[in-house]
Amino acid sequence: MDDQPDWGPFRSLSRRILQEKVPLTLTEDVRALLLRTAREVAIPDAEATLSTEAGALALISEAERRISDGSNRLTDALHRMWRLQESGDFDGARQEMSEVLAVEVVPYYRMLAQEQLDR
Numbered sequence: 001m002d003d004q005p006d007w008g009p010f011r012s013l014s015r016r017i018l019q020e021k022v023p024l025t026l027t028e029d030v031r032a033l034l035l036r037t038a039r040e041v042a043i044p045d046a047e048a049t050l051s052t053e054a055g056a057l058a059l060i061s062e063a064e065r066r067i068s069d070g071s072n073r074l075t076d077a078l079h080r081m082w083r084l085q086e087s088g089d090f091d092g093a094r095q096e097m098s099e100v101l102a103v104e105v106v107p108y109y110r111m112l113a114q115e116q117l118d119r
Helices: 008-019 028-040 053-086 090-103 107-118
Strands: none
Touching (some): 008 028, 008 053, 028 053
């Protein structure tokens, strides 16, 4: 899928900063990565947030949370949806994706849920 974001570089940076406690250095490349990721996970005002180290760390934490939570939410809903489809409960299967769409903010995960709902 061409619209799939490449969160590998961000997740690597996040792991180094949040788990390994490597100090954050806001180079132009890091700023560009954080701004792109913020856009991809629907975090508003990222430019202003990156004006301080505390803001940058908060942005990293929030983006990481949105990626992880959204992935888990969608994966869990897909498994429930498939079970419901197998049992013939297509309304219940559709409801699973509708519930994801009701709370999900990450555009990529919303797109995947909508594609399932459309099918």
